[in-house]
Amino acid sequence: MSSAKRALPVIDIEPLVSGSASASAVASAHEETTARSLDSASREYGFFHISGHGIAPSCISGAMRACGDFFHLPLEHKLLVRADPDAGEGTGWEPSGAQKLDESRLGEGIDGEQTMGDLKESYILGRPATSQLPPGAKPGELAALWPTSLGAYFRDPLVQYHDECWRVSVALMRGWAIALGKPPDFFLRDTSDPMTKLRLLYYPPVEDARYAEAIGLGAHCDWGALTLLTQDEVGGLEVCAADGAWLPANRAGSDTLLVNVGDMLQRWTNGHFRSSPHRLLKPATAEASRTSIAFFFNCNVDANIDPRQVVPHEVPKWEPILAEAYIVERATATNQQSDV
Ligand SMILES: O=C(O)CCC(=O)C(=O)O
Numbered sequence: 001m002s003s004a005k006r007a008l009p010v011i012d013i014e015p016l017v018s019g020s021a022s023a024s025a026v027a028s029a030h031e032e033t034t035a036r037s038l039d040s041a042s043r044e045y046g047f048f049h050i051s052g053h054g055i056a057p058s059c060i061s062g063a064m065r066a067c068g069d070f071f072h073l074p075l076e077h078k079l080l081v082r083a084d085p086d087a088g089e090g091t092g093w094e095p096s097g098a099q100k101l102d103e104s105r106l107g108e109g110i111d112g113e114q115t116m117g118d119l120k121e122s123y124i125l126g127r128p129a130t131s132q133l134p135p136g137a138k139p140g141e142l143a144a145l146w147p148t149s150l151g152a153y154f155r156d157p158l159v160q161y162h163d164e165c166w167r168v169s170v171a172l173m174r175g176w177a178i179a180l181g182k183p184p185d186f187f188l189r190d191t192s193d194p195m196t197k198l199r200l201l202y203y204p205p206v207e208d209a210r211y212a213e214a215i216g217l218g219a220h221c222d223w224g225a226l227t228l229l230t231q232d233e234v235g236g237l238e239v240c241a242a243d244g245a246w247l248p249a250n251r252a253g254s255d256t257l258l259v260n261v262g263d264m265l266q267r268w269t270n271g272h273f274r275s276s277p278h279r280l281l282k283p284a285t286a287e288a289s290r291t292s293i294a295f296f297f298n299c300n301v302d303a304n305i306d307p308r309q310v311v312p313h314e315v316p317k318w319e320p321i322l323a324e325a326y327i328v329e330r331a332t333a334t335n336q337q338s339d340v
């Protein structure tokens with residue numbers, strides 16, 4: 001089938017959200033059906049849209065509004081919350097060019113070599129790994145360099161959106177447990193106090209000639225268990241399916257979010273679920289900027305990412321590793337390869 005005819009599925013996850021809220025020990029018939037949809041999308045694409053997540057439209061639009069407000073701040077305000085370039089992926093603002101995500105040349109289909117850093121600007125906050133806590137921060141607290149000029153009008157919608165994404169991630173982990181034939185609460189112990197990251201993203205318009213050669217976001221796979229993405233209507237994100245075709249992953253509707261399996265879940269499931277490369281060469285409309293928010297869910301620091309727990313009868317393709325060690329390993333590797 002040609003890539004033009006294939007679209008990422010939209011899955012209504014309401015049964016899993018309800019099952020997760022009631023902590024039911026047995027999966028309902030609706031949950032079983034939803035889990036089967038999750039299963040096939042996670043094997044074939046590693047990406048799917050979700051509806052029925054229960055995040056209020058006002059919560060999503062509030063977070064996107066905060067995102068726009070931040071990136072329109074004058075440069076001197078952003079510099080006050082500049083992420084420490086020596087701290088790997090720390091909290092705060094990263095300017096355009098600070099990161100080159102196509103670390104392993106995943107986007108080989110792109111003409112020429114990606115010599116510049118990614119065009120995107122980012123602002124990052126989240127619940128870091130214990131070993132990466134900023135001075136004075138306690139484990140389990142949100143770490144952020146809040147821009148004082150925006151105050152609670154910026155902070156409150158992002159904290160609310162972060163917590164909602166956490167709730168939805170736990171419901172998705174329940175769905176994946178059911179899909180794998182495990183008890184619904186199989187992943188619950190490992191997701192009660194998770195490492196998370198919220199990355200606000202801004203892609204400048206590319207009509208500017210200085211950016212002609214630049215790539216918005218180099219092809220990469222995400223490191224954690226799962227990522228939830230909300231994006232504006234501009235579009236341009238693409239996903240590499242198992243057969244190598246790049247499929248569009250634009251917003252499927254104003255109330256849907258995009259989900260993708262990250263490397264940690266791929267490893268945990270011994271490769272049953274696919275962590276797919278994705279990229280954004282340019283925003284789809286040349287004169288438009290693009291904003292999006294990625295929420296990375298990286299499980300508890302001591303979650304044991306061991307394929308033998310999930311598929312005990314298979315030869316494991318990966319060694320067990322604790323979630324914190326894994327995230328730190330990936331962050332360190334990216335940092336070392338980034339020369340910008
Ligand atoms: O901006 C986007 O739509 C995707 C962002 C992304 O893939 C990432 O930050 O890992």
Ligand SMILES: [Fe+2]
Pocket residue numbers: 220221222227278
């Ligand atoms: Fe990503």
